[in-house]
Amino acid sequence: MDNLEFLFKPKSIAVVGASRYKEKVGNVVFRNLLSTFNGKLYPINPKAEDVEGVKAYKSVKDIPDNIDLGIITVPREVVPQVMEEFVEKGVKASIIITAGFREVGEEKLEYEVINIARKGGIRVLGPNTFGIITPEFNATFTYTDVKRGNIGLVVQSGGLGVYMLNWAQKFRVGISYMISLGNQADVKEYEVIDYLSRDAETRAIFVYLEGVSDGTSFLETLPDAVRRKPVVFLKGGTTSQGASAAKTHTGSLAGSFEVFKAAVKTVGGILIDNLHDMLNLAKILMYSEPISNEILVITNSGGHGVLVSDEIERNGLKMIEIPEWMKRELGKILPPTSIPKNPLDLTGDANRERYYNALKIVNSLNCTKLVIVQALPMVSCTDIARTISNFKGKGVIGITMGLDEDMALKILESTGIPAYTFPEDAVRAIRYYTSRPLPRKKIRTVQPIESAMELIKEKKSLKDYEAMKLMEIYGIKTPKWGTALSEDEAQQIADNIGYPVVMKISPDEPLHKTELKGVVVNVEKEDVKKVYAQLSKITKRVMIQQQLSGLEVYVGGLKDPVFGHVVLVGSGGIYVEVLRNVAYALSPVYEDEAQELLVESKIHDMLTARKRGYDENSLIRTIVSISRMIVDLNIKEMDINPVFVNEYGAFATDVRIVIS
Amino acid sequence: MDNLEFLFKPKSIAVVGASRYKEKVGNVVFRNLLSTFNGKLYPINPKAEDVEGVKAYKSVKDIPDNIDLGIITVPREVVPQVMEEFVEKGVKASIIITAGFREVGEEKLEYEVINIARKGGIRVLGPNTFGIITPEFNATFTYTDVKRGNIGLVVQSGGLGVYMLNWAQKFRVGISYMISLGNQADVKEYEVIDYLSRDAETRAIFVYLEGVSDGTSFLETLPDAVRRKPVVFLKGGTTSQGASAAKTHTGSLAGSFEVFKAAVKTVGGILIDNLHDMLNLAKILMYSEPISNEILVITNSGGHGVLVSDEIERNGLKMIEIPEWMKRELGKILPPTSIPKNPLDLTGDANRERYYNALKIVNSLNCTKLVIVQALPMVSCTDIARTISNFKGKGVIGITMGLDEDMALKILESTGIPAYTFPEDAVRAIRYYTSRPLPRKKIRTVQPIESAMELIKEKKSLKDYEAMKLMEIYGIKTPKWGTALSEDEAQQIADNIGYPVVMKISPDEPLHKTELKGVVVNVEKEDVKKVYAQLSKITKRVMIQQQLSGLEVYVGGLKDPVFGHVVLVGSGGIYVEVLRNVAYALSPVYEDEAQELLVESKIHDMLTARKRGYDENSLIRTIVSISRMIVDLNIKEMDINPVFVNEYGAFATDVRIVIS
Structure with missing residues (x-):
């Protein structure tokens, strides 16, 4: 042991x-x-x-x-x-x-x-x-009382640990363990999470981290832990200001937040934005009420129905359609002026009986039922809390608004039903829970191709024509290309490619060619020699390429000091800098993950807009190949900007590679 | 009267x-x-x-x-x-x-x-x-007790009115008026807001609306009201689901949310996302504590400091730099292991005295001071609440975390200091408050140019060459262009323009030319006749234009049934559909508003990226001109997609106009 x-x-x-x-x-x-x-x-x-x-x-x-x-x-x-x-x-x-x-x-x-x-x-x-609290003892220096329960807390900061104990007590969230990690000189966060994931008294684990020291073990251990129970992460030091504060705090260097996000997604964790979300989510995770991303809203206030519908759509969740027969049944219990639909407005004079009847009619609907009650002369929060309690196990969540809401919340919680005061808090929690990613294990096998190894041998970086050859070795399409060292050679290569061509400088180091004014597009037959003469003032060697059109995509790779190789996808050209629509994933990626990257970065939308028939599959294969190549060759940093994607495939046109 | x-x-x-x-x-x-x-x-x-x-x-x-x-x-x-x-x-x-x-x-x-x-x-x-509550009487059918104070509530939904009274009571927000608008058959929201803006007992006004019936009066009345005191809007029916719920609720048709947003911005209102934000903001607006977008965080927990710094950056606010002399003074009261910086970590053993000394040292710093206390053995929330109270008027906000936080909140509120439990709530409120727009009055003068009136006379829409002429009348740049009815004419026009040219079909109705495969780019001298022959199978008339490069921008205009003419700016080409980075403003716009549109839509970033020297001023002038033109000519719908912006100016290349 x-x-x-x-x-x-x-x-x-x-x-x-x-x-x-x-x-x-x-x-x-x-x-x-x-x-x-x-x-x-x-x-x-x-x-x-x-x-x-x-x-x-x-x-x-x-x-x-x-x-x-x-x-x-x-x-x-x-x-x-x-x-x-x-x-x-x-x-x-x-x-x-x-x-x-x-x-x-x-x-x-x-x-x-x-x-x-x-x-x-x-x-x-x-x-x-700051110490630890277990179901058997309290070895911390806080005086806080702790409500016992099934939520495990793992925190890097002592102050936040105390805070979480406070809120757990205040909002009646029961705790199984609270473990303050401190500097993690020996015992690491992944070991503690793994331990809690095997603990019978813990139902879900909440983790506050400022940095991860051993990314490999994190990635190896956590997918199994997440399969056992939900693990929720909150990261401090997500922005540059936060990171600067984090450095002097528990002495851990906050790495790139984007890479951390990719790592949490890989292991199947839920990443939340702030402490408030932690509380919102705890209310769902404490209980066993089934939660779906399709939602039925039942309320006695039309205004609340409107606002909640907005919030549901904004969070990417769905308002479920009520079947016609159910609408007819609902019609019988509603006043004649009310039309049964979702959100279901039981109207301001709804009493306990109308809520009960409505819930009974919609009982068989497979969805989350957000039951909102606004205390009014004819109905109290506690009334409806008791009514909702009869429908436990059918996906109900209670939102109670009124002066007796605290008592109503207690009634719901003691029955084991998630309960909130603000509807938007419930909606956010549902979104986090229902959109949690599948856990994956990243196994980084290395099987470099011999010709690729030969190509990069003893090099710190690749010249652009070497990088183009590497693409070809990895089965990635390129436009027709060649490099010329003289006007005549340029003319010959361009004639072979066909017009118009693109001509660029071909430096020995990876450089931003555009900024050096080293790229000329739309070069016709008669201009090749002139353009060569002009570019060769910057570099003697000039790259000549077939001119392509299509969507410009950026595909990059880097080696993160903590989590290893990462592949990046986003808009190419100027858009990558302005939109920052770059999605990250740990390498290697499979086809489905590559597709997720395209959806997340909106490249998928851009490719499919206006039914242009651009070859998305070719781009997916390119991303998969790149994600394997950077691992195989232990590449430190690389980008292809742009990959041109059109109806004939995805073509790497400008490749920069820095080897470790 | x-x-x-x-x-x-x-x-x-x-x-x-x-x-x-x-x-x-x-x-x-x-x-x-x-x-x-x-x-x-x-x-x-x-x-x-x-x-x-x-x-x-x-x-x-x-x-x-x-x-x-x-x-x-x-x-x-x-x-x-x-x-x-x-x-x-x-x-x-x-x-x-x-x-x-x-x-x-x-x-x-x-x-x-x-x-x-x-x-x-x-x-x-x-x-x-649902009735009204004034400082002198309660003419509603709720039983809720109402805490008297200085916040005015105006609501379209009765249920939300009751809810707001409940939360006001629960969170100790004092109310001057609560007015439930109902169907607004006679008295309209803008009259009520105007009335409250003149009321001596009201300090800020919160408005829940599902729709506005009289946009003109709204725009005329509210800028003056906002100059008197802050007006905060929450809109129900912001998304399509919400809007469908809104229709059956108070019978008001929810218009386009984007146009409503533009209208609220114009009158200088603060638009919030949900009820929770309303509460957060009320806590600032109830008191007179000065609030700045530069923030100093003082805490006894490093972890909280990290999280709050993240939140501040995410909300676009600034962490203020502490001057060196102040750091030296702070160094004297901190333990040797703590480095004075922002966030200022007083460390876990900070007591009341250390908080007091720190606040005294930073007293002269002109910024919002977010003072966070995590209750710990050596300090309680109430201790620090009393300490903070000594610094009222210096921009302090208290965040108290611990089992005695309710008592601490009461102490702070009774002193007149904004107080929160969750730091992210305070940060959001500061963001809303400090980024509120300046109120503007939109006066829609009409002074149509005679030649423009002549051009549109008795037309339902314009042909593309008519639209190009209209651009020229309004001083908007266009590329060199002409229309041809024969191969020879095409060749002549193209020769005059210079190569390469763009050739497009020129239909009699505004159509999506790209989808009809009616646009050919990069046409060289020898191909003009061939391309004409091909395009003239779709329309006999063919438009020939100088081929431009640069950033493609979308500029549009529409007439909203409620708020009148609106100008829209976003990414051109395919990006407008995918990114939806479109910013809206009511017409006419001035140069500063046009520039704001460019910043909001990120076009400004795109134009200035990589120091390409693209002519932003020309685009600003174009937007201003379009915003006047749509009013002058009472245009129903129009777009220019794209406007090419490069170092020589902004050029309208494809214009579609539908006249009312």
């Missing part, structure tokens, strides 16, 4: 630095354990006989018992020595609450401590962690 | 249909008035001696007193007769709470009632209204 188990399920715990002074972190942690932990608990304090009435020891070595988990709250200078004693004692796991390590530039001290721990096979959470 | 005043400030009120039965609307309204109104109050009930202990009359005509305001709650069939009696009695204003008029297809009955009222000069609110 991995010693990680002892971090979460220890039979004995020692707290090093368990102080007698109530305001000290070591004392708070010890008291929290004393009131929650049923195993053996030992305070370590060289200056005290006892702590909180429990006999204290000068060192773990003095304890006449095995110690599974050692918690450290002493100043950082002493931590290496304490860890040495843990090794001698045979402690299995450790939590270092003490701060002042990597997050403030003391990497060396952190490495020292972890190296000592590794000698003894001790797993270490932290340093700079 | 307009009789509208009597709707809001009556000295005497009669309630027609004041029932003796407690559950009847007429009884609830009468009781609400009885407990709030200090003027003279008369129940009208032909079957009762008294109602709630007040002597009842059979008709208003029997009342031995003048009646300023008559409220009607009787069945719709009786309403015309009641209104006749109001006219005879000389009633000044009326509220028709009764429903079942235009919203269910009974337009005729509604017109009948209003025509009667007009004979007597009676102003009518409704029908199908």
